[in-house]
Amino acid sequence: MSPPLLETDELVKTFGSLVANDGISLAVEGGSIHGIMGPNGSGKSTFFNTVTGFYSPDGGAVRFDGHDVSGKSPDEIARHGLGRTFQIPSPFEDLTVRENLLAVFTDGIRSGLRVREQKRQRADELLDLLEIDHIAHQDAGGISGGQEKLVELGRILMLEPACVLLDEPTAGVNPSLRNRLLDHLVTLNDRGTTFVIIEHDMRVIADICDRVSVFDQGEIIVEDDFESVTNDERVRSAYLGGSAEHDASLETLIADPDPATVDGSEPGGRPSLGDDTATPSTGGASELNGTADLTSDSTPGDTGVTAAAGETTPDRSVIGGGSAVTAATRPDHTAESWIVGENLTSGYGSHRVVDNVSVKSRDGVTCIFGPNGSGKSTLLKTLAGVVPTWDGQIQHRDTDITGNSPADNVSRGITMLPQDGGIFGNLSVRENLLLGGYTVADQDVRESRLTKVIESFPELESKLQSRGRSLSGGQQMMLSYGRAMMTGAEVYLLDEPSSGLAPSLIDQVFEMTRRLVDSGAQVLLIEQNVREALRVADYVYILAQGQVQFEGAPGDLSDEDDLVSVYLGID
Amino acid sequence: MDWCFASSRGEWIASAVMAVPSQLGGLDATVPLSLPGPAILAQYLVFAVLLGGIYGLVALGLTMIFGVMDVINFAHGALMVVAMYALMTASRMSGVSPFLLIPLAIALLFILGVGIYRATIAPIIDAPQENQLIVTFGVLLILTSIVQILFGSDPQKLELGLGSFRVAGVFVPEGQLYALIIAVIALAATWLFLQRTMVGRAIRGTADNRDGAQYVGIDVPRVDMLTFGIGAALAGLAGAVVPLFQSITPSLGDQYLINAFVVVVLGGLGSFPGAFVGGLVIGFIQVFGLAFLEGSTYQILIFLVFILVLLVRPEGLLGGASDG
Numbered sequence: 001m002s003p004p005l006l007e008t009d010e011l012v013k014t015f016g017s018l019v020a021n022d023g024i025s026l027a028v029e030g031g032s033i034h035g036i037m038g039p040n041g042s043g044k045s046t047f048f049n050t051v052t053g054f055y056s057p058d059g060g061a062v063r064f065d066g067h068d069v070s071g072k073s074p075d076e077i078a079r080h081g082l083g084r085t086f087q088i089p090s091p092f093e094d095l096t097v098r099e100n101l102l103a104v105f106t107d108g109i110r111s112g113l114r115v116r117e118q119k120r121q122r123a124d125e126l127l128d129l130l131e132i133d134h135i136a137h138q139d140a141g142g143i144s145g146g147q148e149k150l151v152e153l154g155r156i157l158m159l160e161p162a163c164v165l166l167d168e169p170t171a172g173v174n175p176s177l178r179n180r181l182l183d184h185l186v187t188l189n190d191r192g193t194t195f196v197i198i199e200h201d202m203r204v205i206a207d208i209c210d211r212v213s214v215f216d217q218g219e220i221i222v223e224d225d226f227e228s229v230t231n232d233e234r235v236r237s238a239y240l241g242g243s244a245e246h247d248a249s250l251e252t253l254i255a256d257p258d259p260a261t262v263d264g265s266e267p268g269g270r271p272s273l274g275d276d277t278a279t280p281s282t283g284g285a286s287e288l289n290g291t292a293d294l295t296s297d298s299t300p301g302d303t304g305v306t307a308a309a310g311e312t313t314p315d316r317s318v319i320g321g322g323s324a325v326t327a328a329t330r331p332d333h334t335a336e337s338w339i340v341g342e343n344l345t346s347g348y349g350s351h352r353v354v355d356n357v358s359v360k361s362r363d364g365v366t367c368i369f370g371p372n373g374s375g376k377s378t379l380l381k382t383l384a385g386v387v388p389t390w391d392g393q394i395q396h397r398d399t400d401i402t403g404n405s406p407a408d409n410v411s412r413g414i415t416m417l418p419q420d421g422g423i424f425g426n427l428s429v430r431e432n433l434l435l436g437g438y439t440v441a442d443q444d445v446r447e448s449r450l451t452k453v454i455e456s457f458p459e460l461e462s463k464l465q466s467r468g469r470s471l472s473g474g475q476q477m478m479l480s481y482g483r484a485m486m487t488g489a490e491v492y493l494l495d496e497p498s499s500g501l502a503p504s505l506i507d508q509v510f511e512m513t514r515r516l517v518d519s520g521a522q523v524l525l526i527e528q529n530v531r532e533a534l535r536v537a538d539y540v541y542i543l544a545q546g547q548v549q550f551e552g553a554p555g556d557l558s559d560e561d562d563l564v565s566v567y568l569g570i571d
Numbered sequence: 572m573d574w575c576f577a578s579s580r581g582e583w584i585a586s587a588v589m590a591v592p593s594q595l596g597g598l599d600a601t602v603p604l605s606l607p608g609p610a611i612l613a614q615y616l617v618f619a620v621l622l623g624g625i626y627g628l629v630a631l632g633l634t635m636i637f638g639v640m641d642v643i644n645f646a647h648g649a650l651m652v653v654a655m656y657a658l659m660t661a662s663r664m665s666g667v668s669p670f671l672l673i674p675l676a677i678a679l680l681f682i683l684g685v686g687i688y689r690a691t692i693a694p695i696i697d698a699p700q701e702n703q704l705i706v707t708f709g710v711l712l713i714l715t716s717i718v719q720i721l722f723g724s725d726p727q728k729l730e731l732g733l734g735s736f737r738v739a740g741v742f743v744p745e746g747q748l749y750a751l752i753i754a755v756i757a758l759a760a761t762w763l764f765l766q767r768t769m770v771g772r773a774i775r776g777t778a779d780n781r782d783g784a785q786y787v788g789i790d791v792p793r794v795d796m797l798t799f800g801i802g803a804a805l806a807g808l809a810g811a812v813v814p815l816f817q818s819i820t821p822s823l824g825d826q827y828l829i830n831a832f833v834v835v836v837l838g839g840l841g842s843f844p845g846a847f848v849g850g851l852v853i854g855f856i857q858v859f860g861l862a863f864l865e866g867s868t869y870q871i872l873i874f875l876v877f878i879l880v881l882l883v884r885p886e887g888l889l890g891g892a893s894d895g
Contacts, residue, residue, distance in 0.1 A: 386785060410788025422783030424776045435776045438769060439788035487788060 005030035005065060005194050006051070006082065006163055012059030013043075013050045020046040022218035023060065028163065033185065033195045035205040035226070038215030039238055039528065044198045045087065047215070048165050052084045053077040065162060075105075083161035087168045087198075089152035093141030097132060097151055098123055100140050104158035119158075126154045130184055145351050146177035153184070163194040170201050171373050175545075182208055200371045201545065202230070214238065239371075240530040337361050338522050339383060339414060339491045344392035346382040347546075353378040355546035356392070361491050361522035364538030365513060367554075368526045375546035376526045377419060380493045383524070384416035385409045396491070411439045415489035419496045421480030425469030429460055432468050432479055436486025446486070453482040456515065474505040481512045492516050494525045498532075510536050610740045615858050621747040623854025627847035628754035628812070629827050630834040631761065632805030638841025639778040639798040641700060642692060645707040647806050648828030649714035654680050654810030655819045656718050659729050669729060669814065673753070676811040677804045684803020688796050696795060711824075718821040728818035746816030753812050757805065758847060765843075774798055778841065833873070837880055839890020848888055852876065 004027035013021040020043045028034045036044050049055045051062050053074040062070045064082050078084075091100050101123040102115050127133040130150045135143055140151055149169055156164055169185075170178045178201075185195060186208055199205050205212055206226050213223040216238040222229050229235055337360035347353040354375040359368070368376050381387040383394055385406045394402045396412055406416070424432050433453055437446035454461050457478045463471060471479060477497060484492060498509040506529065514536060516523050527533035534540070534554050542550040550557070629651065636644045654676040661676075662669040691706045733745040765771035777784040777794045785791050809827070813819060834853055838845025856876060860869020880888060 384786070405790065406785040407788045407790040407793075410786070415788075416786050418783065418786055422780060422786045424779040424783060426779045427772070427775060431772050431776075434769070435772050435784075435789070436787050438773055483787060 003066070004028055006196065007063045008047075008051060008060060009063070010060040011047070011050060011057055011062065013046050013055055014058050019218050021050060021057075024215075024218075024220055025060075026213055026220060026223075028194060028196055029210075030162070030194055031189070031192060032210040033189055033197065033208050035209030035212040036196065036198045036215060037200070037202070037205055037212060037229075042215040042238070043218040044215050045167055046218075048084060048167055048196075048198065051077075052082060052165060078159060078161070081159070081162040082165070083156035083159050083163070084165040085149070085152045085156055085167055085169060087171065089145075089148040091140035091143075091148055091151050091155075093139065095140055096137050097140050097143065097147075098127060098136040100151055101126060101154050101158050104155050122158060122160075123154075126157050129187070130154050131180060144177075146173040146181070149173055150177075150181065150184075153181075157188070157193075161193065163196065166195060166197045166199075168198055168200060168373070170199065170204050178204070200373050202226075202371075338397055339524075340395045341379075341383055342393045342395070344379065344382055344394065345390045346378060346387050347390065348378075348387070352390075353546055354382055357543070357546070357548050358392075359383075359524070359541055359548070359551075361524050362539050363522060364517055365523045365525050365536045366539045366541065367533050367537040368524060368541045368543060369530050369533070370543035370549075374543040376543050377495050378546075379543065380416060380495050380524060380526060384414065384493055386416065407439070410487050410489070413488065413490040414493070415484045415487040415491070416493040417480055417484045417495060417497060419499055421476055421497075423468040423476055423480050423483065426467055428465050429468060429471070429479055430464040432483050433460075433486050436483035437488070439487060445488075449486050449488065453485050456485070457482050473501055474508065477501060477505070477509065478512070481516075485516070490521050492521050492523045494523060496526050496528060498527065498529060506532060613739075613741045615862055617741050617743055619855040619858040620851065621744070621751050621854070622858060623851035624751040624754045624847070625747065625809075625812070625850070626830055626834050626853050627850025628750075628757060628805075629809045630831040630838070630846035630850055631758065631843065632802035632809070633828075633831050634835045634838070634841055634843065634846045635761075635805065636799055636802035637835070639774055640692075640696070640795050642696075642703045642707065642799075643700070644799075644802060645704060645828070646687065646710035646714060647802070647831065648824030648826075649711040649718075650680055650683065650803050650806035650824070651810030651813065651827055652718050652819070652821055652824035653683065653714055654807035655813050655823070656722055656821075658811045659727065659814055659819065662729060669731065669811070670749070673808065673811045676807045680807025680810070681800045681804040684806075685796055685800040687803065688799035692799060693792060693796070696792070711828075715821050715824065722821065724821055726818040726820050729814040731815065733815065744816060750812035750815050753808065757808050758843070761801075761805070762843065770797070833877060835887075837877055837887055839887030842887065842889040845887055845889035852888075 006026075006028040008024055008026050011021055011024040011026075012019070022043075024043070024047055026034075026047075036047070038044050046055065050057050053069070053072050053076065056071050060070070061068055064077070064080055067080065069077050069080060069082070072080075091097075092103060095103060102119060124133070124136075127136050130153065132147060132150050132154065135147060140148070143151065153164075153166070153169070166185075169181060173181060182204060185197075189195060189208075197204070197209065209226060211223065212226050212229045213220050214229055214232075214235050215221070216234075221234045221238060222232045224232070339361045341357065341359045344354055344357045344359075345352065357375070357379055359379065360366075368379065370376050378387055382389055385401070385404045385408065389402050392402075393400060394404075396409070396414060399412075401409060401412065401414075404412075409415075424435065427435070430450075433450055434446065436453075437449055440446045440449070454464070459475060460478055460482060463475065468476065468479060481497070494513060497513070498506045501509065510532065513523055513525060525533065525536075534557065537554045540550070540552060540554050540557060541548055629647075632650075633644055633647045636642055636647075657679055658669050658672050658676045661667070661672050665672075687710055691710060692703060695702050695706060731746065733749075735742050735744040737743070763771075765775055773784070773789045773794055774797065776787070777789060777791055777798075781791055784794070810824070813823070813827075830853065834849035835846060836849075837852060838847070838849025853873060856873050857869055860872050861867075864872065884890070
């Protein structure tokens with residue numbers, strides 16, 4: 001067997017204390033299509049950047065076509081015949097598509113001023129091959145995202161590279177164009193071009209890759225053909241989260257549906273896996289309403305306020321921004337969805353991220369899973385009003401809130417917790433919390449909520465005067481939960497609150513999420529750690545490529561093979 | 572803030588600072604060049620604090636708008652000029668003491684600021700920073716031209732009959748003293764507003780994390796509008812006190828503006844205390860430099876200190892560490 005075309009030997013790349021690539025040894029055979037998969041942050045793009053000279057390696061070597069290219073500049077490496085594309089294509093927007101191809105310095109600096117006939121011919125061939133000849137004379141600034149990807153590929157192919165590294169070539173590309181793109185790749189591969197592909201869409205990997213390497217935390221954990229890789233437990237753990245040992249109290253809190261343990265306020269108990277599909281988590285509301293258990297007061301709401309004021313209100317109102325939601329309306333809302341998004345489409349610029357998605361909040365925790373780039377965060381941001389809705393409608397308690405600003409929505413009782421927590425690093429912890437109650441007009445309500453939140457997070461009490469950014473990661477997460485609770489929302493949109501936290505803290509995140517539910521709120525939760533999140537989920541949506549691939553009770557996902565298939569997009 | 576912004580302005584600032592001594596009248600005349608005794612040192616000290624305080628006041632609104640909105644408001648000096656002429660005209664027409672008309676100037680400039688924000692900044696708040704910079708520059712030209720058309724370019728003076736008094740052998744010019752007192756009150760009031768009120772916290776929160784602010788229900792565009800209004804009102808206050816101690820021209824704002832930029836960058840962009848510290852530093856260098864150095868050598872010193880500070884602390888003296 002001939003030596004591999006591209007080979008890395010113990011490649012290391014660090015950023016400060018972060019080891020992004022921790023000794024990656026990968027060999028790509030000439031003429032093959034090699035897939036790279038792995039969860040977010042596993043070091044895939046860093047690997048590409050290091051191989052192609054955009055980063056200089058901190059250790060190890062890259063050999064390409066028999067030459068050591070480690071540490072060479074990107075353009076040198078490209079002229080060696082190792083091309084790459086980027087996750088986000090950046091064509092020369094003011095040039096036409098054809099000019100974009102012609103602009104490639106095929107001969108380095110000797111490309112000269114005149115464009116040679118041979119080069120024109122190559123460009124025309126590629127336009128033809130990639131089926132973008134019909135837009136050859138359009139400005140590249142005005143073409144679709146999918147077409148941009150093709151132009152990007154075409155530009156690289158102008159160099160007649162022996163090997164091309166593709167960073168998520170199908171992300172944000174519509175299915176028909178994606179299939180065409182894949183066909184082109186296969187055609188080019190047949191003609192001798194080697195490809196290495198980072199891809200989140202597992203169908204792509206399954207369809208065209210000869211071999212797959214799975215990255216996790218900067219290392220290759222498995223390398224094999226696709227079939228074997230997806231059946232590998234290590235891969236499943238990397239994607240779905242490890243089945244780590246759990247905090248005992250959390251086990252009982254979450255996994256045990258016994259009302260005695262769960263203080264009766266858990267909506268409908270857990271839908272016993274499998275049987276509750278049609279009406280997930282019913283009965284939660286009435287239980288909530290009926291319970292006199294003080295622990296369900298742990299979330300600040302005007303529940304706490306009225307209690308503090310000494311009023312005896314058997315039918316307490318459920319949080320709800322300190323106003324609107326009265327107890328009287330509550331019993332009718334059993335199984336009602338407070339926030340409903342119908343046929344939502346949204347995105348950034350011309351890039352469609354969420355594509356005709358319908359979601360609802362329900363009593364309890366509604367989890368949104370999906371691979372990276374599937375549109376989960378954008379969906380939540382669309383619901384929160386942070387990202388404008390392109391099409392579709394959002395309703396909150398039968399009111400159309402489609403065009404609302406995030407501020408409007410917080411006032412209505414819809415609060416989003418962004419992925420980074422969004423805390424104010426330079427403001428004190430106390431001020432962070434107080435600002436959580438910004439939409440609360442009544443200062444007394446705000447203060448009493450503050451007291452409640454501090455009771456819920458005693459760890460913050462000694463830190464009240466410290467700046468937000470001086471807190472540890474776990475404390476910052478508590479602060480962002482606490483701040484969100486200060487809004488007194490009835491719908492919480494949580495965007496991966498556990499991301500970036502030590503595993504030991506992840507249980508705490510789920511516990512806090514559970515606490516929100518116990519206070520009567522409906523929660524939409526994005527979570528990467530699927531296995532863990534399934535323990536708290538009452539209903540599940542799975543998104544991929546901006547569309548809902550699955551929705552139903554977690555019980556319907558109990559067969560993990562199905563979960564893996566749906567989650568990784570294997571049909 | 573990045574550096575190149577600060578250093579590329581060097582030339583400009585030099586020319587402006589050069590113009591300042593004659594504008595901030597009376598300082599050099601009262602300071603004799605001789606070996607200083609304690610009384611004279613005390614005299615310099617008083618002048619330095621007076622001048623520095625006014626510089627700080629001028630920088631206050633500029634730093635606030637930058638801190639919250641990341642907008643460099645070139646129109647700041649022009650807003651001051653509007654306030655100067657508004658105050659002078661109102662005082663002349665009504666015969667009311669200009670001191671009593673200061674709140675009026677503040678209110679007028681607040682409204683003007685909100686109007687400018689809505690008309691010019693709000694539509695492009697998400698555009699690259701240079702767009703806003705050029706737009707505010709346009710506003711500067713428009714406002715200055717309007718004032719010039721209405722009032723002409725000749726220096727005008729508000730006759731207040733303010734002199735100076737002696738305290739323990741030290742001259743204290745009344746106009747500048749009142750201006751300083753007003754500056755200190757303004758600083759304290761703005762500080763309290765930002766620290767103690769929910770709206771103030773919302774402004775600081777927005778300055779700290781614009782993205783995070785929207786998630787707690789802060790209406791960020793509204794906070795921007797308010798911030799620009801308050802920034803303009805502070806420019807109005809600064810402009811309103813200037814006629815208390817010097818004659819005014821439509822281009823006076825430019826000179827103050829450029830000084831304010833030095834002060835703001837020196838103190839730390841976006842930092843409130845930094846604005847005053849920076850103002851005092853420049854005030855001290857200017858007064859003591861004028862007294863002890865040859866000619867206008869003090870200007871070189873200002874920029875030596877400026878460059879030195881930025882080399883050691885690119886974020887400015889109080890930048891980064893504190894946002895007020």
